Amino acid sequence: RAPSSPSPRPVQDCRIFPSIAHGSHKDVSSFFSYTTVVKYECDEGYVVVGESKITCRNSHWSLPAPQCKALCLKPEIQNGDLSVDKDQYVEPESVTVQCDDGYGVIGSQKITCSENGIWFPAVPKCKWEFQMGCEQVLVGSKFFQCLPYPDDVKKALEIYKLSLEIGQLSKRES
Structure with missing residues (x-):
C-alpha cells in the first residue's frame, strides 16, 4: 500500500485578491512577471497589521492578507x-x-x-476626593488632606506658613 501523501494546498485563483475590512488593495504586479503582487492600504484611522504586500504564484498566495486595525488617539x-x-x-x-x-x-x-x-x-x-470624616478636622496635618480642592490646600499651606513666621517673630519681640 502506498504511503498517504499530505493533502495538497487548495488551488487559488491569483486573479481573485483576498479582500480586507477597512482597507483596499491594488495589483502592483510587473507586466512581464508570472507572479501577482497585491498591495494593501488601510482607510484613514486604521493601520496595516501584517505584510502590506502579498504575492501569488502557481495559484498559491505567499501570505494571508493583512488586517486593518483601528487607531485610538x-x-x-x-x-x-x-x-x-x-x-x-x-x-x-x-x-x-x-x-x-x-x-x-x-x-x-x-x-x-x-x-x-x-x-x-x-x-x-x-x-x-473629599475624604469622609473630614468635616470636623480643624487643625493639624489632616486638615490639609480634607480640603475639597487642591487650590484650597495651597492657600491653607501659605496661610499656615505665614502663621508660623508670625509666631516666630512674636517670640523674638517678647
Missing part, C-alpha cells in the same frame, strides 16, 4: 497618567489610568481601544 487625562504613554494605540490595546495623589478614578480604570477607534468603556476622569 491618546486619551487626555487631567490630574493623572496612563500605564503606557504613546500618541496612538492600535486595537485591541488596553491602558490603565492612574490618578495623581488625592484624586480618584471616576469611571473604569482600564480602557481598551475598540474596533471603531473609540476607547471602551469611556475615558475616565480623575476627581479630587
Whole structure:
C-alpha cells in the first residue's frame, strides 16, 4: 500500500485578491512577471497589521492578507497618567489610568481601544476626593488632606506658613 501523501494546498485563483475590512488593495504586479503582487492600504484611522504586500504564484498566495486595525488617539487625562504613554494605540490595546495623589478614578480604570477607534468603556476622569470624616478636622496635618480642592490646600499651606513666621517673630519681640 502506498504511503498517504499530505493533502495538497487548495488551488487559488491569483486573479481573485483576498479582500480586507477597512482597507483596499491594488495589483502592483510587473507586466512581464508570472507572479501577482497585491498591495494593501488601510482607510484613514486604521493601520496595516501584517505584510502590506502579498504575492501569488502557481495559484498559491505567499501570505494571508493583512488586517486593518483601528487607531485610538491618546486619551487626555487631567490630574493623572496612563500605564503606557504613546500618541496612538492600535486595537485591541488596553491602558490603565492612574490618578495623581488625592484624586480618584471616576469611571473604569482600564480602557481598551475598540474596533471603531473609540476607547471602551469611556475615558475616565480623575476627581479630587473629599475624604469622609473630614468635616470636623480643624487643625493639624489632616486638615490639609480634607480640603475639597487642591487650590484650597495651597492657600491653607501659605496661610499656615505665614502663621508660623508670625509666631516666630512674636517670640523674638517678647
